[in-house]
Amino acid sequence: MTPEVKTAGDGWARATTAMGEAMTRALAKPVGIGATRAYDPLAIASAMAEFGASYTPAKLFDLQMDAAKQWGEFWRNAFAPNDAPRERPRDRRFSAPEWESDPWFRGIRDAYLLASAQLKRLVQQGEGDPKGKAMVGFLLDQWVNALSPANFPHLNPQVIERTVATGGANLAHGFANLLEDVASGRGLVTRRTDPDAFRKGETIAATPGQVVFQNELFQLVQYTPTTADVAAEPLLYVPPLVNRFYMIDLVPKSSLVKWLVDQGRTVFVISWVNPTDAHRGKGVEDYVLDGIVAALAVVRERTGAKPDLFAFCLGGTLVAIALAWLAAQGRGGEVNSATLIGSMVDFADMRDWSAFVHEAHLDALDDHLAAQGYIDSVELQRLFAAMRANDLIWSSVVSHYLLDAPAPPSDLLYWFEDGARIPAAFLTSYNRKLLFENALTKPAGFEVRGQPIDLAAIETPILSIALKDDHVSAWSAVYDGAKLLRAEFLLGGSGHNAGVINPPAANKHGFWTNDARPDTAKEWLETATRNEGSWWPWWDAWLSAKGGGERVPAREITDGIEPAPGSYAKAS
Template sequence: MDKKTENPASSLPDPVEWSRTMAEIAERSQKLVGDFLVRQKDSPALQDPALPLSLSGAFIEIATRMMADPARMMQAQFDLWQGYMSLWQSATRRLMGETDEQPLVQPAKDDKRFKDAAWSENVLFDYIKQSYLLTARWIQANVRATEGLDAKTARKVDFYTRQFVDAMAPSNFLMTNPEVLKATLESGGDNLLNGLQNLIEDLEKGDGKLQISMTDEKAFEVGRDIAVTPGEVVFENALIQLIQYTPTTDKVHKIPLLIIPPWINKFYILDLKEKNSFVKWAVGQGFTVFMISWVNPDEQLAAKSFEDYMLEGTLAALDAVKAQTGEAKANVIGYCLGGTLLASTLSYLAVKKKAPVNSATYFTTMVDFAESGELSVFIDEEQLNALEEKMTRTGYLEGREMATTFNMLRANDLIWSFVVNNYLLGKDPFPFDLLYWNADSTRMPAAMHSFYLRKMYQENLLCKVGGIELDGVSIDLRKIKVPSMIISTREDHIAPWKSTYAATQLYGGETKFVLAGSGHIAGIVNPPTAVKYAHWTNEKNPATPDEWLAGAAQHEGSWWPTWSAWLKERAGPLVAARDPKKGPLPSIEPAPGRYVKVRS
């Protein structure tokens, strides 16, 4: 037999030693579990029924359609059986010493679940891996091939089928993960005890609901390790604090820059550590940078609407920037939901014949929600009714529920990898600024969130003339005449780039579309020094995104310099730098302010 298949690190454990280890673990863990159950008997989570997912009807429909075509089902079963036979024959040849046997099926290049060498070097674990991949792909292929389903039902079934397939991966289970088996034997089961302790701590942190720790939260503190770019809070109201950052250049461009982050998460995604802070970099480019820091709302702000976020958020911030700098106009960035608000505000201002915005930049922003990607599987009438009922009781949507939704879009990376690391291997999560931010979730006011989900995601009214009304004004995105740059990311699961491209056909002014590599966060937080991810530009905006990409030029590295050059042409001449402590507006407190420090 080839020596590679006899790797001692990946061989099966001795049955006697394994039994003794598991017995010791069971005895030592009994008290841990018992103590936890006593503490959790009155947990709020036990009183809170889960939201209905309206899945049963979708799966009944697909099962009915599949069974209506028995010939196709029989062929599918035969294909799977044939695949298993080929896999068994391949494994048998390897057991007999053949070393050049090629895998029947392999994981995707970016699939990190099977990176341990034993998954390939050990015949048994290689068989388990390939058997899983063969079955998983067979299940998903047959679900996708089912005919007659409407688009929404097909997408929902496909999404939750993938959730099931990902959950059943052999890497997620003790007895079928070679790395976990090895760790259990080498530590005498301490990894499982540590994992149980981690699990209990995460359950307690979530009041009985599992809230997986993704990073060492004690390693970071907002204002100490992250969100540390110097500045001052120069304005605040019930919804926002406005930060003005301290200049680092002697001269700055005359027209200031205002950033509107999404209030689904906190603003400091754009101000993590110094090396990847977009804020610090923009200040260094000679811009006077202002940032909105949204409040983390509680039940007292339940009635705050999308309209309030425009009036007390964007418009109040623009007034404050004008008062602080004396400039009648500002260049504005809107990120994700902040970009959706920016577009709505610009249409509102056009009707009001006001022009405080000089140019607009949109980061990963959708205004046409016709193809809203996988998030659409969470938005149907039954789920919205259940969500609104829950928000009526509390006044808001709890932040961790939104976080769970987004994590499900990348379950292997953001759920199952931590299950293996924290609970099976018993390791503490690695300190990582981006994952700390991801876990620092925010709440959504009931009125605003219901409006956003229904009027935009479900009914797609924002892109329609007069589809929505804000403060008595019918919104029409075609009235937007300011120069616009749209930055989207090629692997975005939250705001698919082909959906964001629709804005190029809606806005009435000069519009430049830029496509960056990577996803919703990593594609935006991509400093030039990282030398990662290309970006694409095209001087024209043809009717479809595919046509745009076909004619686009590729540029290596970050899109940040491309944006900066574009904005500097629209930022006016250089003037003396503006010290936030010496402006007309009094300093309230140092950046990052207290709003961002409120945790859900």
Template sequence: MTNETTTTVPGIEDWQHWALVMARANQMIMEAWADNLGKASHMPGFGLPQPPSKSADPMQWMSAGAEAWSKGLDAWSEMLGQYSTAGEQKDRRFGSPEWRESPIFDTVRQSYLAISDKLMGTVEEIDGLDEVARNRLRFATKGFVDAMSPANFMATNPEVMKRTIDTKGENLLAGLKNMLADISRGQVTHSPEGAFELGRNLATTPGKVIYETKLFQLIHYAPTTDKVLETPLAIFPPWINRFYILDLTPEKSFVKWTVDQGVSLFMISWKSADESIRDVTMDDYVAAQVEAVDVIRDLLGVKNVHTIGYCVAGTTLAATLAYLAGKGEAAKVASATFFTAQVDFEDAGDLKLFLGDETMATLNQLTSETGVLDGRVMAATFNLLRGRDLIWNYVVNNYLLGNDPPPFDLLHWNGDVTNLPGGWHRDYLMRLYRENMLVKPGGILVKGVPIDLTKIATPAYIQAGREDHIAPSASVWKLTRILKGPVRFVLAGSGHIAGVVNPPAAGKYQYWTNEQDAATLDEFVAGATETKGSWWPDWIAWLKKLAPKTVKATGARVPGGGKLKPIENAPGRYVKTR
């Protein structure tokens, strides 16, 4: 008996189909080219440099880029050939069985992993580098290694090749459509358009906008309990993002959960920057926080307010507390909770890699006309910090496999970018991240008041994420050594977002507490007690212990029931303005 190999010869219908696919692809490319060429100078370009000048030949620029990529791929292929084996590693980029069913692709996979380990290891072995230079090289090398993964290219991804054969190229056509749409939008799509809508399936906690300025709206949420804590709570979310990270779906909403615990809750919704607020500064954001506190105090007739500051708004909250202390008005704030907030930026992590003179010059150029930084630039920067998960994963899924990304509320929020006042953003990066001025007593003035964080005696709850890549836990910890009032520090499992947005019902992650005084984070961890699940119950217990008195949830405790009449329903229009 002889083995026979059957070869399927493409028929005329197959060739016609492929010709049609290529024609449609060419048409899509030309239409996109015509649509986007005229506005190239206004697009953030996924954080990459734009052509050197408006007079430069775009075709020449693109050809040069393609040639560089081609040479890079050739060199990479040669490097892969030098390494044939590597230890088995779990990596979801190579999770499909096609990577192991073929000896060729299995070798490609293992060789790539071996090369990756070798390159990353070499960074640690180079002599003569200071830590700053080594961090920059480590970040750049990791970015290069992730970008050159064989999973990112059709010719070296067996799953993509199989899909291409099975669909007769329709996946590539769908992927091209996705890619051109993303180029037009100026950002990678992480969640399908139309899957989520504010007020419909996101940010649905009932409430009213009761106050607004040119910089923020103040939302008052409707009580769900007969009695509420007498001392209300004001949340200051980051102005670089939309506030509804804390009010996603009802199951994940920190806002809804907190209201259900019997808290009179107010949320600040920052306006996405336009030219009307292009010149706002740190003084304005501190003044806005003070104004919100005063409005709430006056509305409810209370002497003080609990506060929460998330990320950069937590940094500003620290400045606000120091400002109030400097004016003798610290009693306006009953407590301060800090979600992943830094004030000492000496060890601020990978974001410090984006603070060079060239970055500042680019930011200045991007904001020179309008004074506003397009939010897509900031989003691209954050995506680069997790390039494997937030860039290349979607290159493969959306562009090569031709899939639409699955609906995901958190990633919808991540792509709902916010424009920033350009001057204030550069000032924030320069004075806080680069020069670390906030932690220096009197280093910064706010409305003429020297800011000294060591004067803050307000009770504080400080939460950090163990795996936070934006506000590293070691950096957040430093706040405990600066504040002079009673402090409770909690280290939560996961990172900058999931470490915060972790509802108790989910039963995910864990957190660590230590009732003994610890001089360092390592000492805290060494003596810490681990508790499974969300840290939210620990926080609400701390808050209620500080000020346990309750009042009936009537009158001004109901949105619109006091002297401030409703302007519109939550979540308001500011959060919907791009």
């Protein structure tokens, strides 16, 4: 018996205690009938009805005949010899060798994958409103993901083996884990990573530095130099609002901040405040002007040089707006260059996310925000987890509730779960104007305190970096935005978060470059050059090429307010 599992009796005792705690929490804070929701359930029902009505009997018949042929092929292959050549699916849910070597488990797996593919094809070939179709697709994905045989104890070979080995203690303790998570009130699998494995400022977000400025929206962190001289142009990082800034400063071996400092760069980062009801009126314009533009002024004052901006996801969208605002004010020359990573400015193609950019959902969200003052970090985590349910929900369900495996230490998951709130005014404006109306694609379609924003007015050199497997900002959509910004373009490997954290020493993922700017992302990739390893050194060389080549003595910090990562990053 493994040491982390004791006896089934211990598990049932824990479960009884956790059940009592969950019931006490539920009685103390019951769900009221008038509670607001961040979505409109009637819009979902309407989308499903419209989707069903879009299919004619003839079209359904054709799909059914095609499905019957696929199932006939499936049964022919099911009786093939075990050593017959097969293409093994690349799906981490079925990584245990028994899913391939055992005919019983292999048959269950392949039947599930075939049925899933057929259902998804049914949705893809449906007609009607794209946003309604996206809603149906999202609901189908949730259902299909939940029904994976890997999620059921009697169908998962690893769980079966574990249950036999422990005499069922893993299931008793797993049930206790489930009830303890329910008692937490967060509505999430709460132990996806070990919460005690990291301490901010010590083992994560630990690159030495000082907070050198703060206002009600952000703290500005400057990092301690590690080289005798540095590039004249300082770097300023703008993170998204959803999580804390330190995705670029995880453990030292994967910290982009540390790597940049070691390359002789003066690095500053914006650390956004975690908003409360007092910030409910802070909109996009406040984050642009009192955030990014204010931070730029401090960096220029401290260094005497024009900064290079770099930003991630929503932070990059805000940087694009800031650059357009500066250009409109005749101040575009205050920024040397800008690098936008996984950032969208053209929201015409939001893929699955378009399911949530529906007028009825936006109306419901406005009511929800008016009552609460902000969108809570847990609500945002639920949404992001649902979009990657197999990786962020069901894998943890299996390990935490069925296998009772200890949560592994993961710096990236620790950061992901350290979410932040977003003010009501910001989210309302962002959703309505930028997402729903796609206002940044139109000259003067968006305003910042009365100043029309036109991305075409930006003269600052821009590099747009997309990630090939990005589920948040589809790389082809990022490419469309890069054309709008007249930006250079680079495609990195891996996904939205992991593709950014790509230290050269790991030699992973690779990246694509192409000097041509064809009309479509597909054409760009067809003629692009694949490069091995990390894009970080390529980017560092790009920054040097855009700079003046001057080196100055390292900028020591003598007037810090408090050590990095600062109290804003540590506050709940």
